[in-house]
Amino acid sequence: MLIGYARTSTLEQKAGLEAQRESLRVIGCERVWEEQTSSVGLRESLRDAVGFCRDGDTLVVTKLDRLARSVRHLGEIIEELDGKNVGLRILDLGLDTTNATGKLMLNVLGSVAQFEREMMLERQREGIAKAKALGKYKGRKPTAILKADAVQSLLRAGETKRGISKKLGISERSVHRICSMK
Template sequence: MLIGYARTSTLEQMAGLEAQTEALKAVGCEKVWIEQTSSVAKRQELETAIDYCREGDVFVVTKLDRLARSVRHLGELVERLDSKAVGLRILDLGLDTTNATGKLMLNVLGSVAQFEREMMLERQREGIAKAKAEGRYKGRKPTAQAKADDVLGLLRSGHTKRSVAGKLGISERSVYRVAKLAG
């Protein structure tokens, strides 16, 4: 059985999520788990999808960066899949770990992807440092604080912190922070 997993980092990336889902279904995935969360956050749907896999299944993602955040994480996921006798297929790379060549290529490409991400982060840090030195860097606009009145109003009307976060499109942690600052 082909089992698919699609992920985007933010809610604004709906088109990307739909494109991944369509691609997974087009190759024959019978079950597809969908998730909208950062790669560093807890990914419950990924865990559920891997737990669902059985011997002989193939776990399918559209791109390597939708699955793993580092070579180490990729290795851990591949080890878990291997222990269940489940293959891994990455569509955009034409990679399939059900053979030795696919496993080798996965390790090489995983290393290249991690290197690319580290280089991007390094360039980003350099750009931020330069902008700060020139007095042009202001940082990210605090979106949750701008919605503090709405947060407090919903909390007073009996909504849970989780539902407030969902309604306002902010993190649950931000709701707690606003509530704590308000006393």
């Protein structure tokens, strides 16, 4: 049985999710799990899809970056799939891990993808450092601290810290930080 998994990072990427869904259906996936979450977020649908796979099934994704966040994560997924005798197909790469060549190529490409990601992050850090040196980068505007007076008012009115967090749209940790400042 072919089992599909589709993921986009944000809710705004509806077209991307639809394109993945269509690609998975066209190649014959009988079940498709999908979710819209970042690569580092909880990925319940991925867990469910892998959990659903049985001996002889194949998990199918359209692109490698839709599946794993790092080479290590990819290795963990492959190990779990191998333990269940489940293959993995990545459509845009034409890879199929049911053979030795496919497994080798997947590991090589996974390493290259992780290298590219690390290089991008390094360039991003360098760009931020350069912008800071030129005085053009100030960082994100602090949102929670601007609500310190409202936090203090609500505390005096008897609100709980959790309630304040929800009312003001800031984290509970921010509420605790503001409380410890005064």
